[in-house]
Amino acid sequence: MPEGRVLTVTGPLPADRLGVTDAHDHLFLRSPAMAGQAFDDLDLAVAEVREGRASGIGAIVEMTPIGLGRRPDLLRAVSDATGVPIVGATGYHRDVHYPDGHWVHDASVETLAERIVTDLEQGMHPADWLDPGLPLDAARAGAIKAGASYHHVTAGERRRLAAAAVGVRRTGVAVLVHTEVGTAGHEIVDLLQADGVPPGRIALAHLDRNPDAELHVELATRGVTLEYDTIGRTKYHPDSVVLDLIEAVVAAGHLDHVVLGLDLGRRDYFRSHGGGPGLRYLMDTFVPRLRRRIGDGAVERILVTNPARLYAVAGPAG
Numbered sequence: 218m219p220e221g222r223v224l225t226v227t228g229p230l231p232a233d234r235l236g237v238t239d240a241h242d243h244l245f246l247r248s249p250a251m252a253g254q255a256f257d258d259l260d261l262a263v264a265e266v267r268e269g270r271a272s273g274i275g276a277i278v279e280m281t282p283i284g285l286g287r288r289p290d291l292l293r294a295v296s297d298a299t300g301v302p303i304v305g306a307t308g309y310h311r312d313v314h315y316p317d318g319h320w321v322h323d324a325s326v327e328t329l330a331e332r333i334v335t336d337l338e339q340g341m342h343p344a345d346w347l348d349p350g351l352p353l354d355a356a357r358a359g360a361i362k363a364g365a366s367y368h369h370v371t372a373g374e375r376r377r378l379a380a381a382a383v384g385v386r387r388t389g390v391a392v393l394v395h396t397e398v399g400t401a402g403h404e405i406v407d408l409l410q411a412d413g414v415p416p417g418r419i420a421l422a423h424l425d426r427n428p429d430a431e432l433h434v435e436l437a438t439r440g441v442t443l444e445y446d447t448i449g450r451t452k453y454h455p456d457s458v459v460l461d462l463i464e465a466v467v468a469a470g471h472l473d474h475v476v477l478g479l480d481l482g483r484r485d486y487f488r489s490h491g492g493g494p495g496l497r498y499l500m501d502t503f504v505p506r507l508r509r510r511i512g513d514g515a516v517e518r519i520l521v522t523n524p525a526r527l528y529a530v531a532g533p534a535g
């Protein structure tokens with residue numbers, strides 16, 4: 218098992234205590250790019266996480282970044298109510314998620330980086346610096362988010378990737394980068410590596426939106442982690458596409474470079490809000506099929522070992 222500890226919203230935890238980890242999800246989110254799909258209800262989040270836990274999920278990485286309605290106080294409350302360790306996120310999404318005039322558009326790399334490091338080392342800002350005077354939340358972030366656009370990385374996204382790289386170098390925490398429809402992966406890795414980020418600290422999200430196994434093997438060969446997180450997103454493709462991808466990447470020798478998440482980023486995706494597939498889908502519906510494809514041992518590596526290694530930082534728990 219990986220060594221080190223993971224920074225959860227209720228404190229550092231030995232990495233080997235996470236268990237089955239949903240490596241990318243959301244419990245609270247609000248974005249101008251997704252009008253009418255915000256969710257910020259504590260009781261419904263608790264109900265959803267209880268279902269997920271009953272299905273076998275042991276820990277959740279909640280990747281809502283700065284400016285998208287993240288709620289460190291409510292993440293602590295969900296974790297306390299359910300007993301499920303939750304990792305919170307700092308960092309920034311791609312351009313489209315910030316309204317005109319938001320400070321994220323104009324901030325220097327230094328300011329962007331300073332706020333990431335504050336979230337990681339001291340505690341997440343409760344209002345994402347829209348009200349800079351507020352005291353920091355008790356919960357520290359344990360992951361860094363970044364984002365790129367469709368087949369390109371904008372100037373603002375480059376500045377925010379550079380700031381994320383500072384956060385990785387200073388703290389050792391991993392960066393998870395949103396890819397738009399699975400594109401620009403090599404370019405994102407090039408930029409982060411040029412800024413001194415080791416590939417073992419880089420994960421690329423949503424790659425399964427572009428289910429190109431040859432491309433994914435190329436990226437895994439560079440040492441980065443592939444995150445598949447459109448499981449149950451049948452409007453894009455059937456789960457068999459993701460199963461085929463995992464089987465191909467594992468057959469090419471990259472079992473250690475795959476993690477899974479559900480990325481429930483819209484209210485409609487939650488059973489507690491009357492929708493679906495919901496947090497229990499991963500273990501109830503997808504993983505039994507995956508076990509038949511690649512076996513229990515390989516599934517354990519993908520669900521338990523790989524996310525623990527990805528999100529762990531050096532140092533004793535405590």
Ligand SMILES: [Zn+2]
Nearest residue numbers: 242280480482
């Ligand atoms: Zn997400």
